[in-house]
Amino acid sequence: xxxxxxxxxxxxxxxxxxxxxxxxxxxxxxxxxxxxxxxxxxxxxxxxxxxxxxxxxxxxxxxxxxxxxxxxxxxxxxxxxxxxxxxxxxxxxxxxxxxxxxxxxxxxxxxxxxxxxxxxxxxxxxxxxxxxxxxxxxxxxxxxxxxxxxxxxxxxxxxxxxxxxxxxxxxxxxxxxxxxxxxxxxxxxxxxxxxxxxxxxxxxxxxxxxxxxxxxxxxxxxxxxxxxxxxxxxxxxxxxxxxxxxxxxxxxxxxxxxxxxxxxxxxxxxxxxxxxxxxxxxxxxxxxxxxxxxxxxxxxxxxxxxxxxxxxxxxxxxxxxxxxxxxxxxxxxxxxxxxxxxxxxxxxxxxxxxxxxxxxxxxxxxxxxxxxxxxxxxxxxxxxxxxxxxxxxxxxxxxxxxxxxxxxxxxxxxxxxxxxxxxxxxxxxxxxxxxxxxxxxxxxxxxxxxxx
Amino acid sequence: xxxxxxxxxxxxxxxxxxxxxxxxxxxxxxxxxxxxxxxxxxxxxxxxxxxxxxxxxxxxxxxxxxxxxxxxxxxxxxxxxxxxxxxxxxxxxxxxxxxxxxxxxxxxxxxxxxxxxxxxxxxxxxxxxxxxxxxxxxxxxxxxxxxxxxxxxxxxxxxxxxxxxxxxxxxxxxxxxxxxxxxxxxxxxxxxxxxxxxxxxxxxxxxxxxxxxxxxxxxxxxx
Numbered sequence: 001x002x003x004x005x006x007x008x009x010x011x012x013x014x015x016x017x018x019x020x021x022x023x024x025x026x027x028x029x030x031x032x033x034x035x036x037x038x039x040x041x042x043x044x045x046x047x048x049x050x051x052x053x054x055x056x057x058x059x060x061x062x063x064x065x066x067x068x069x070x071x072x073x074x075x076x077x078x079x080x081x082x083x084x085x086x087x088x089x090x091x092x093x094x095x096x097x098x099x100x101x102x103x104x105x106x107x108x109x110x111x112x113x114x115x116x117x118x119x120x121x122x123x124x125x126x127x128x129x130x131x132x133x134x135x136x137x138x139x140x141x142x143x144x145x146x147x148x149x150x151x152x153x154x155x156x157x158x159x160x161x162x163x164x165x166x167x168x169x170x171x172x173x174x175x176x177x178x179x180x181x182x183x184x185x186x187x188x189x190x191x192x193x194x195x196x197x198x199x200x201x202x203x204x205x206x207x208x209x210x211x212x213x214x215x216x217x218x219x220x221x222x223x224x225x226x227x228x229x230x231x232x233x234x235x236x237x238x239x240x241x242x243x244x245x246x247x248x249x250x251x252x253x254x255x256x257x258x259x260x261x262x263x264x265x266x267x268x269x270x271x272x273x274x275x276x277x278x279x280x281x282x283x284x285x286x287x288x289x290x291x292x293x294x295x296x297x298x299x300x301x302x303x304x305x306x307x308x309x310x311x312x313x314x315x316x317x318x319x320x321x322x323x324x325x326x327x328x329x330x331x332x333x334x335x336x337x338x339x340x341x342x343x344x345x346x347x348x349x350x351x352x353x354x355x356x357x358x359x360x361x362x363x364x365x366x367x368x369x370x371x372x373x374x375x376x377x378x379x380x381x382x383x384x385x386x387x388x389x390x391x392x393x394x395x396x397x398x399x400x401x402x403x404x405x406x407x408x409x410x411x412x413x414x415x416x417x418x419x420x421x422x423x424x425x426x427x428x429x430x431x432x433x434x435x436x437x438x439x440x441x442x443x444x445x446x447x448x449x450x451x452x
Numbered sequence: 453x454x455x456x457x458x459x460x461x462x463x464x465x466x467x468x469x470x471x472x473x474x475x476x477x478x479x480x481x482x483x484x485x486x487x488x489x490x491x492x493x494x495x496x497x498x499x500x501x502x503x504x505x506x507x508x509x510x511x512x513x514x515x516x517x518x519x520x521x522x523x524x525x526x527x528x529x530x531x532x533x534x535x536x537x538x539x540x541x542x543x544x545x546x547x548x549x550x551x552x553x554x555x556x557x558x559x560x561x562x563x564x565x566x567x568x569x570x571x572x573x574x575x576x577x578x579x580x581x582x583x584x585x586x587x588x589x590x591x592x593x594x595x596x597x598x599x600x601x602x603x604x605x606x607x608x609x610x611x612x613x614x615x616x617x618x619x620x621x622x623x624x625x626x627x628x629x630x631x632x633x634x635x636x637x638x639x640x641x642x643x644x645x646x647x648x649x650x651x652x653x654x655x656x657x658x659x660x661x662x663x664x665x666x667x668x669x670x671x672x673x674x675x
Contacts, residue, residue, distance in 0.1 A: 343551060345549075346551070348537075349508070349549075351534055351538030351614070353530070356534075445511075446511040
């Protein structure tokens with residue numbers, strides 16, 4: 001019998017036992033649909049979790065901090081609240097430390113060295129300002145993490161404007177998305193205790209406080225707000241950026257001496273790499289030079305490996321359902337072979353080979369698996385779109401209500417996922433049919449013919 | 453005349469439970485000439501059906517040999533036996549053994565289908581065979597819509613699908629009324645005249661008038 005003839009024969013055999021096939025394949029449908037949906041659900045979660053990294057340019061960024069002594073092992077999120085973390089980088093990134101024991105400063109020379117590395121596109125310096133920085137507007141005030149940057153446009157650091165612009169010059173300031181809403185009137189409890197005015201274009205004051213042997217002193221600098229960042233979900237929402245010139249003036253005042261980046265170094269560098277594939281390699285080189293590096297990449301790797309194991313667990317749960325369905329197929333085939341023992345005997349008497357019988361019954365089992373798989377795919381595609389439509393709308397509403405712009409879908413179903421489920425249920429069907437089919441082919445024709 | 457079936461010292465012993473052995477064939481030797489029409493007769497348990505099954509390659513003997521045409525049946529493997537049955541043997545059963553969900557035409561075409569004959573060719577041949585057995589206006593009927601005699605005629609047509617030289621019929625008239633039985637026997641006679649060697653198993657003495665030779669069996673022996 002040719003393959004096509006065999007397939008036709010199997011199709012006819014399946015057709016004449018519709019009821020049983022439908023019931024059995026229903027189990028496969030539920031099994032394969034649950035596998036696809038569970039995996040797609042994990043996929044959707046993973047997408048949402050990693051979206052903030054893939055949406056912006058931070059995947060090609062490395063934040064470099066000064067190298068510290070050997071005892072220093074790791075820190076989360078770029079240090080304590082006073083030290084400014086990576087602008088636009090991951091809020092919690094993996095920190096690599098060197099084992100050098102002396103402090104390695106981020107001087108202009110180091111900047112040149114890093115700039116010279118292969119794949120490095122640009123290196124920008126950031127200067128965080130130690131001492132208390134308080135932003136003041138009329139009677140309102142709020143603490144900010146103040147960072148000086150040596151770029152003329154903050155978009156070079158992967159930051160995006162919510163309103164206004166990102167160009168920085170002396171005397172201008174760009175605020176993080178949540179800065180203004182965190183400003184309040186001290187010792188006041190009226191309904192206007194928090195700031196509701198949009199600060200864009202307004203003149204604001206920065207009050208820098210330092211403690212010294214002479215006591216507490218405060219310096220006030222005036223800035224004009226030229227831009228507000230879009231919400232990033234990390235600490236850049238609470239940051240304020242000023243030009244490096246202004247930052248140098250403030251730092252010089254705080255330290256009591258003129259800042260010299262050649263000897264004192266910068267707080268951090270933001271290194272931009274040509275391709276996200278090269279980020280970890282470049283970060284390794286910089287770590288080997290003795291500096292700490294943080295990348296969204298390595299964080300992303302951790303997230304992805306977490307979701308991979310989650311996928312394994314969820315896939316496993318779905319696989320158990322499918323396993324139960326497989327037992328159903330095996331049961332159905334065993335019953336079918338008992339019922340059709342006489343027919344098997346007849347086929348053999350008419351010249352069917354053992355191989356013919358084996359292929360016929362494995363084919364029927366595979367057919368049940370295929371039908372179930374197709375059904376499962378259709379179910380999961382339909383349920384997936386429904387979940388995305390209903391749940392996605394809900395999530396977007398939630399996101400809008402809380403002020404974030406995250407557009408998330410609950411289900412992420414790559415095209416190969418249903419195809420994989422289809423192939424999996426078909427193969428599983430054939431395996432379930434294997435033993436019953438082997439039993440069928442080994443039947444003695446004379447005994448099978450006498451079977452009632 | 454040459455012998456088409458040669459059976460030599462054929463034994464078949466069934467192992468039942470509790471170490472009890474039942475001897476179905478106790479050493480049978482016989483030859484059946486090409487083109488002859490023979491009937492194996494005897495009471496139940498005389499071994500006549502077992503003999504036919506072994507000759508047709510549906511069962512294996514405990515010892516002895518069977519040759520059909522150029523085939524040494526007892527030394528064939530499963531695959532070779534299947535091809536032997538296709539080429540050499542047409543079976544007719546007492547209970548017809550038609551597949552209930554298939555039409556008369558599909559039932560007759562089934563052996564050709566197993567041999568890989570194309571759909572058009574096998575349906576055409578099946579139609580001609582049904583025409584020969586007088587059922588050309590019943591080709592699209594299912595077996596359950598037909599009488600026992602008609603069903604057995606379908607089975608005869610099916611046995612002829614591959615045009616085998618040997619036709620083995622196990623109680624072909626056992627489930628039929630007298631008239632239908634006579635019809636089937638007449639049909640077998642006609643086939644025999646066309647050159648098919650036919651062996652039937654029966655315990656109905658009235659059938660002996662149709663055959664050239666009666667092989668009388670008792671307790672596993674040919675008498």
